[in-house]
Amino acid sequence: MSGATAITYDDVVAWINTFAATVRDQKEYLTGLDSAIGDADHGINMDRGFQAVIGKLPGLPNRDIGAAFKSVGMTLVSTVGGASGPLYGTFFLQLGTATVGREAIGLDDLVTALDAGVAGIQRIGKAELGDKTMLDTLLPARDALREAAASGVPLQDALDRLVSAAEQGMLATIPLVARKGRASYLGERSAGHQDPGATSSYFLLKAAADTFAGAEAG
Amino acid sequence: MKKLINTPDAAVDEELAGMVAAHGDLIRVIEPNVVVRKDAPRAGKVGVISGGGSGHEPMHGGYVGMGMLDAACPGAVFTSPVPDQMLAATKAVDGGKGVLHIVKNYTGDIMNFELAAEMARAEGIEVTSVVIADDVAVKDSLYTAGRRGVGGTVLAEKIVGAAAEAGADLKTVTALCQKVQDNVRSMGMALTSCTVPAAGKPTFELGEDEMEIGIGIHGEPGRTRMKLATADEITEMLATPILDDLPFKAGDSVLAFVNGMGGTPLMELYIVFNKLARILEGRQVAIGRSFVGNWITSLEMAGCSITLLRLDDELTRLWDAPVKTPALRWGI
Numbered sequence: 001m002s003g004a005t006a007i008t009y010d011d012v013v014a015w016i017n018t019f020a021a022t023v024r025d026q027k028e029y030l031t032g033l034d035s036a037i038g039d040a041d042h043g044i045n046m047d048r049g050f051q052a053v054i055g056k057l058p059g060l061p062n063r064d065i066g067a068a069f070k071s072v073g074m075t076l077v078s079t080v081g082g083a084s085g086p087l088y089g090t091f092f093l094q095l096g097t098a099t100v101g102r103e104a105i106g107l108d109d110l111v112t113a114l115d116a117g118v119a120g121i122q123r124i125g126k127a128e129l130g131d132k133t134m135l136d137t138l139l140p141a142r143d144a145l146r147e148a149a150a151s152g153v154p155l156q157d158a159l160d161r162l163v164s165a166a167e168q169g170m171l172a173t174i175p176l177v178a179r180k181g182r183a184s185y186l187g188e189r190s191a192g193h194q195d196p197g198a199t200s201s202y203f204l205l206k207a208a209a210d211t212f213a214g215a216e217a218g
Numbered sequence: 219m220k221k222l223i224n225t226p227d228a229a230v231d232e233e234l235a236g237m238v239a240a241h242g243d244l245i246r247v248i249e250p251n252v253v254v255r256k257d258a259p260r261a262g263k264v265g266v267i268s269g270g271g272s273g274h275e276p277m278h279g280g281y282v283g284m285g286m287l288d289a290a291c292p293g294a295v296f297t298s299p300v301p302d303q304m305l306a307a308t309k310a311v312d313g314g315k316g317v318l319h320i321v322k323n324y325t326g327d328i329m330n331f332e333l334a335a336e337m338a339r340a341e342g343i344e345v346t347s348v349v350i351a352d353d354v355a356v357k358d359s360l361y362t363a364g365r366r367g368v369g370g371t372v373l374a375e376k377i378v379g380a381a382a383e384a385g386a387d388l389k390t391v392t393a394l395c396q397k398v399q400d401n402v403r404s405m406g407m408a409l410t411s412c413t414v415p416a417a418g419k420p421t422f423e424l425g426e427d428e429m430e431i432g433i434g435i436h437g438e439p440g441r442t443r444m445k446l447a448t449a450d451e452i453t454e455m456l457a458t459p460i461l462d463d464l465p466f467k468a469g470d471s472v473l474a475f476v477n478g479m480g481g482t483p484l485m486e487l488y489i490v491f492n493k494l495a496r497i498l499e500g501r502q503v504a505i506g507r508s509f510v511g512n513w514i515t516s517l518e519m520a521g522c523s524i525t526l527l528r529l530d531d532e533l534t535r536l537w538d539a540p541v542k543t544p545a546l547r548w549g550i
Contacts, residue, residue: 031417039296039436040414040421048294077333078250081271081297082326086333124329177361181325182438184362185355189439 006104007155007215009063016057016072019207020050026203033196037183041082042196049080049088066100069093069113083181084197087121087134094120107158110212111149118142125180132178132190134197141166141205159209170194170202219418226415230272230292237279241544244283248310250302253279253290258311264382264391265289265311268320268375269304270327271296273414274435277372277514280545286379287543288317295414295517296436298326304334308343316344316388320374320395322367323351346388348395350374352404352525354463355432355441366434369477369525370402372513373537376546380539394536398527403460406523407440407452408433410481412516431455435479435516435523449486453493456524461501466526468502473509473537475525480515482522487511490522507537513545 023030023046030043053075060068073092077085098113099105105113118138127133129140144165148158173195178184183195223229234247245253259265268278269291278290288311293299308317317338321331328349335345352370356362378395386394408430411420414437421437424430429447432440447455466472476491478484487510498505506529514523527533540549 035417035421037439039434039438040417041294041297044414044416045294045297078300078302081293081300081330083298083324083329085298085300085326086329125325179361181363182434182436185366185434186439187357187362 006106007110007212008104009065009068011212011215012065012068013057015208015211016050016068017054018211019204020054022203022207023047023050023200030196030200033194033199036193037178037186037190038196039182042084042200045080045082045084046088046200049076049085052079063103064100065102065105066096066098069096069099072096083125084200087125087197090120090124091117107149107155111146114142114145127180130176131180132173132176132183132195132198133180134195134201136173136176136195137166137169137198137201137205140169155215156213159212163206163209166202166205170198173198219413219415221413221415223415226418229415230294233272233275234279234292237544244542244544245279248306250300250306251292252303252307252310253282253292254307254310255282255284255288258288259313260288261313262315262385263313264315264386264388265308265313265317266320266375266379266382266391267291267304267307267311267317268371269293269299269307269331270322270324271298271436273412273517274514276545278375281372281375281379281543283541283543284550285383285539285541285543286375286546288382295416298324298330301330301333301337304331305337308334308338308345309341312343316346318378318382318388318391318395319345319347320371320378321347321349322371323349323364324366325363327367344388346392348374348392348399350399352399352402353406353434354403354459355405355434368406368435369404369475369514369523370399370527373402373473373475373509373525373527374398376541377533377536380536380541383539398533401464401528401533402525403463404523404525405456405460406433406435406477406479406521407431407456408437408479408516408519408521409446410520412437412480412519414517429521433479433516433519433521435514437516437519449489450493453490453524454497456522457494457497460524460526461497461503464526464528466501466503466528471504471506471529472498473507473527473529473533474498474505475509475513475527477514477523477525478512479519479521479523480512481518481520482512484511487522490524494524506534
């Protein structure tokens with residue numbers, strides 16, 4: 001089954017590094033999206049957090065994927081601020097709890113971990129699908145990955161479906177009226193703008209798919 | 219971008235170092251970026267802390283001192299602080315009688331303060347929180363994050379700080395903060411945008427002849443954008459929704475607070491106050507106390523906000539009580 005395909009500790013570290021590089025590249029783009037409907041700091045805050053994260057990763061003592069995810073989560077909570085700090089921090093802390101002690105994980109483990117991460121965001125953010133938040137990217141992406149894994153497709157195909165669902169979810173935030181976060185203050189005026197959190201979440205999953213696509217069948 | 223900074227990354231750190239250099243008799247700064255009252259913790263006194271993004275100076279760091287806050291947690295510009303800061307602040311000011319967190323109603327602030335409160339309780343410190351949400355520009359419904367915390371926060375910090383200084387217990391101080399929240403309403407407007415140092419360009423664009431009514435303190439857009447009007451017309455546009463919301467009634471006495479957003483001269487704030495006084499007179503609402511100046515700002519944004527707090531004897535007495543902080547000093 002899909003468990004035969006292994007995502008290693010190095011793949012996970014590569015994912016985080018890839019996403020950190022994306023955030024740096026897209027810092028102004030994300031901040032620009034946030035200027036339109038929020039407070040113009042999303043790219044700046046995410047970049048500050050992920051620069052701190054990649055500074056810590058090489059110093060981790062062992063090749064425990066769960067410990068790496070927890071380190072990412074703790075660092076984000078302590079450095080990002082805003083709503084993104086607790087939300088992304090919780091996401092990674094939950095990923096860490098789901099993968100503790102593992103040096104490699106398969107597709108099924110990835111499904112379980114993503115489930116836990118998204119549930120953590122839902123718990124503290126109290127948002128639902130259609131509220132114009134990061135969950136509009138993450139919920140359909142989680143479902144797509146879960147269904148792909150259940151149908152037994154290879155890792156590569158499952159990741160393709162994950163990214164495709166994430167992208168559709170991100171784009172679907174454009175016409176939505178925000179019901180959570182700072183964009184909700186705008187009411188109807190928030191429609192017509194892509195949500196910055198949904199966008200950074202898309203980049204996060206895209207980075208995962210790009211990185212894990214190279215994972216070898218083991 | 220034209221600013222008196224060295225680099226955007228160092229702006230908040232250098233600001234805090236400057237505050238300590240200037241006001242070292244009143245405050246100190248501890249890791250990770252917490253402004254603490256010089257003589258904290260004071261045994262037997264309830265601690266009162268607040269925090270939020272930087273860029274609203276003198277709030278909150280300028281309000282740390284005798285009779286107001288025991289500590290303030292400044293985040294990055296317009297970004298809520300991280301839980302580590304509120305935890306450190308809570309521990310630094312705990313005099314054994316518990317600590318009140320005054321939190322402005324923004325999603326990020328709420329989440330980070332909640333995390334910190336949980337951590338502090340886990341370490342055995344009693345923590346209560348009151349959320350300030352006084353901005354009538356925001357529709358308060360299930361479909362928004364609720365009203366924003368704006369000018370009422372400054373008044374809450376002063377009044378609650380006075381009660382804590384006088385020895386009130388945590389339950390009393392918490393209830394008092396909620397009483398301020400229940401009796402205060404605000405609304406703001408902008409003539410120009412502001413530029414977050416790290417972003418380097420204005421948060422939003424406003425035409426030469428345009429203004430934004432209902433603006434937040436982070437340059438987040440407000441209720442409506444319209445052609446520039448006179449000071450009297452603008453004052454009416456802000457005061458009417460405030461008065462109608464609580465509502466403030468004939469016979470009420472208020473603390474009338476006209477606040478500058480950072481880039482508006484006092485001359486213009488007094489022009490606004492002049493009209494506000496006439497509006498209140500017309501509604502038979504008495505001005506019990508007044509407060510005019512740049513007290514909760516949005517970097518260099520031009521514009522103003524109006525805050526009205528319904529007063530009673532208790533709130534008036536606590537407002538008048540002595541205070542000695544970098545920004546606010548009277549009665550000493």
